[in-house]
Amino acid sequence: MGNYCMGVDIGSLTVKIVLLNDKREIIGQNVARAGYSGRDVANRLIEQLLKENSLSAYDIQTTVATGYGRVTFPADREVSEITCQAKGISHLFPKAQTIIDIGGQDSKVIRLFPNSKVADFAMNDKCAAGTGRFLEVMATALEVQMSEIGSLVKASHNPTKISSFCTVFAESEVISHVSAGTAKEDILAGVCDSVASRVASMTRRTGLEPEIVFTGGVAHNQGVVKSLTQQLGHPITVFQEPSITAALGAALIAFELNQ
Numbered sequence: 001m002g003n004y005c006m007g008v009d010i011g012s013l014t015v016k017i018v019l020l021n022d023k024r025e026i027i028g029q030n031v032a033r034a035g036y037s038g039r040d041v042a043n044r045l046i047e048q049l050l051k052e053n054s055l056s057a058y059d060i061q062t063t064v065a066t067g068y069g070r071v072t073f074p075a076d077r078e079v080s081e082i083t084c085q086a087k088g089i090s091h092l093f094p095k096a097q098t099i100i101d102i103g104g105q106d107s108k109v110i111r112l113f114p115n116s117k118v119a120d121f122a123m124n125d126k127c128a129a130g131t132g133r134f135l136e137v138m139a140t141a142l143e144v145q146m147s148e149i150g151s152l153v154k155a156s157h158n159p160t161k162i163s164s165f166c167t168v169f170a171e172s173e174v175i176s177h178v179s180a181g182t183a184k185e186d187i188l189a190g191v192c193d194s195v196a197s198r199v200a201s202m203t204r205r206t207g208l209e210p211e212i213v214f215t216g217g218v219a220h221n222q223g224v225v226k227s228l229t230q231q232l233g234h235p236i237t238v239f240q241e242p243s244i245t246a247a248l249g250a251a252l253i254a255f256e257l258n259q
Contacts, residue, residue: 002059005258006046007250009081010038010069013104013132014217016247017045019053019060024091024255028053029244038069062254066246068105079253081246082110082121088249089213090116092239097209100199100228100236101246102218104132107199111206122205129165130198132218137167138191141174142184146221152185153192153223160190165198192223193231200231213237215245 004027009016015038019028030045050056065075066084081101089096090112099110107130110121128134139146160177164170170191177187195218212234218224219242229236239245 002055003061003258004055004059005251005254006060006063007084007247007252007254008042008046008063008065008070008073008075009067009084009244009247009250010034010042010065010073011067011103012106014243015041015045015069016067016244017042017049018244018247018251019049020251020255024252026248026251029241029247031241031243034069038067039072042069042073062258064250064254064257066250076254077257079250082108082118084246084249084253085110085215086112086116086118086249087252088245088247089215089239091248091252092245093211093213093237096211096213096237098203098206098212100203100212100214101216102131102195102199102214102224103216107131107202107216107218109199109202109206111209120206122202124198124202127165128167129170130195130202132216134167134170134195135191135218135221135224137171138174138188141171142178142187144184144188149188149192150220150222153189153226154185156183156185156189158183158186159193160186162190162194165194170194188223189227192221192227195224196227196231199228203232208232208234210234211237213239215239215242217243219243 003022028049
């Protein structure tokens with residue numbers, strides 16, 4: 001029997017798994033779309049990780065689940081994504097004091113005390129504005145892949161103003177700009193600015209203290225990273241795999257529970 005711990009983050013759009021050894025080192029990670037059943041996807045990803053590392057379920061001492069679907073997964077403990085993000089980011093970036101997390105269906109700003117505990121947070125989970133879903137809707141309207149947005153935005157010289165935060169109305173605005181012949185890259189730059197503006201306004205509720213770390217799937221989008229950096233007036237750090245930081249935090253909490 002081994003001494004490994006696992007974090008399972010079942011989000012609204014993706015499932016993330018992180019496997020730690022007894023030195024708190026990441027020895028495996030896996031990310032996939034949640035689909036109809038996040039729990040089934042999580043089990044499949046875990047099976048893959050165990051096989052890749054020549055382990056069995058008996059080698060996993062403790063598992064912590066987080067994210068929207070955490071209540072559906074049979075873990076040793078369920079922990080909120082706020083706490084898990086704070087734990088994961090503090091482990092990776094000990095000087096971090098502000099976390100901006102933009103996922104598929106919500107966005108969060110988390111301010112940390114110097115001891116890495118959560119001091120305050122603000123969350124947008126009532127509508128799709130300022131989330132990955134907002135970007136997906138706009139990308140579909142413009143017939144581009146999500147992965148293309150960052151490179152296209154780099155070519156923009158005159159970002160379009162997207163005045164509505166509502167996803168439905170913003171989509172109508174985008175379609176109007178397309179009909180008017182506005183360059184696709186300028187519309188996308190405006191979309192990224194809109195997401196960044198929504199999140200930047202949330203920082204006024206929590207306060208903003210550097211070092212700032214950007215997490216979640218949207219942190220892959222260089223257009224949003226650039227716009228957020230400009231609007232906040234501070235450099236932003238992005239982990240090489242920003243989607244897994246909450247799962248990492250869950251795995252670290254599992255490690256602590258195992259001591």
